[in-house]
Amino acid sequence: LEREAINGSVSIEREGALGWVVLTRAAQINAINDEIRQGVPQALRGFDADPAIRVIAIRGEGARGFCAGADIKEARGPETAIEVRRRMEGVRWIEAIDTIQKPVIAAIHGYCLGGGLELALACDIRFATPDAVFSLPETALGLIPGGGGTQRLPRIVGPGRAMDLLLTGERLDAAAAKGMGLITRTASVSEALVDEVRAFAMRIAARAPAATLSAKRAARGAFDLALKQGLDLELDLFAMLKPSDDAQEAASAFREKRAPNFTGH
Numbered sequence: 001l002e003r004e005a006i007n008g009s010v011s012i013e014r015e016g017a018l019g020w021v022v023l024t025r026a027a028q029i030n031a032i033n034d035e036i037r038q039g040v041p042q043a044l045r046g047f048d049a050d051p052a053i054r055v056i057a058i059r060g061e062g063a064r065g066f067c068a069g070a071d072i073k074e075a076r077g078p079e080t081a082i083e084v085r086r087r088m089e090g091v092r093w094i095e096a097i098d099t100i101q102k103p104v105i106a107a108i109h110g111y112c113l114g115g116g117l118e119l120a121l122a123c124d125i126r127f128a129t130p131d132a133v134f135s136l137p138e139t140a141l142g143l144i145p146g147g148g149g150t151q152r153l154p155r156i157v158g159p160g161r162a163m164d165l166l167l168t169g170e171r172l173d174a175a176a177a178k179g180m181g182l183i184t185r186t187a188s189v190s191e192a193l194v195d196e197v198r199a200f201a202m203r204i205a206a207r208a209p210a211a212t213l214s215a216k217r218a219a220r221g222a223f224d225l226a227l228k229q230g231l232d233l234e235l236d237l238f239a240m241l242k243p244s245d246d247a248q249e250a251a252s253a254f255r256e257k258r259a260p261n262f263t264g265h
């Protein structure tokens with residue numbers, strides 16, 4: 001296992017076709033500082049450009065959780081609304097995840113709060129331990145989510161459930177989160193999260209690579225395109241894949257009753 005620090009709060013690890021982005025601020029429950037805002041997109045872009053990597057997963061180090069949200073202790077001078085707007089407009093670090101082509105899995109344990117939940121919501125798959133705790137506490141801090149939570153949560157769990165969580169800040173456990181589709185996978189036991197996410201990622205990585213990227217791109221279109229545009233996008237991507245070597249190979253493998261050998265072309 002090859003580990004490399006992006007900065008003091010983010011590291012990456014390569015495990016075959018799986019690239020891990022690791023939040024390493026465990027003493028603060030991986031509370032989001034500027035190093036995380038800068039390092040996570042940088043790490044994701046690096047893996048997206050790395051031909052050896054097919055699937056990416058994000059996890060947080062430490063016993064207490066994936067991420068306890070924005071760093072409430074971060075010292076900033078007084079700012080006007082215009083200054084806050086300009087600063088956040090310049091960062092938009094969670095939105096940067098939208099540009100990643102490869103599947104991104106959030107591997108969540110323990111606390112997943114506020115900005116940490118927003119980070120997870122920007123990922124493609126949310127995989128959590130049975131002891132995970134989810135909440136958007138912002139309104140109790142006199143704020144609202146600022147990393148896409150008000151827009152992504154309704155699209156993922158539906159407007160009614162999202163409004164409930166947003167207005168109450170109520171904590172959800174993994175079972176409740178799974179029941180509403182906020183997460184789609186749970187680890188059998190907390191200690192197994194990394195192993196089970198790895199096995200899950202390898203199952204995705206074994207499939208035709210170009211098809212996987214296209215499937216992600218098309219399904220992400222359902223987030224922000226009108227139906228007609230989304231259907232056009234789907235058709236364009238389907239048409240490009242149909243003549244590909246990997247699609248031909250899959251059909252041949254089926255006829256010859258063998259496993260396909262994908263090349264990514």
Ligand code: CO8
Nearest residue numbers: 027028029031068069070071072073111113114115137138
């Ligand atoms: N920011 C900064 N430090 C944090 C944060 C955080 N969000 N969360 C935990 N920490 C630190 C604690 O201060 C503590 O540090 P130290 O040991 O130096 O005192 C360490 O992490 C461990 O935390 P606890 O001792 O509190 O651990 P517990 O297991 O007792 O409690 C909790 C865990 C319940 C998660 C508790 O730490 C907590 O309530 N944290 C804050 C959660 C929260 O409200 N997060 C913000 C969500 S809102 C958001 O993300 C967007 C708005 C942000 C506004 C930012 C304003 C500047």
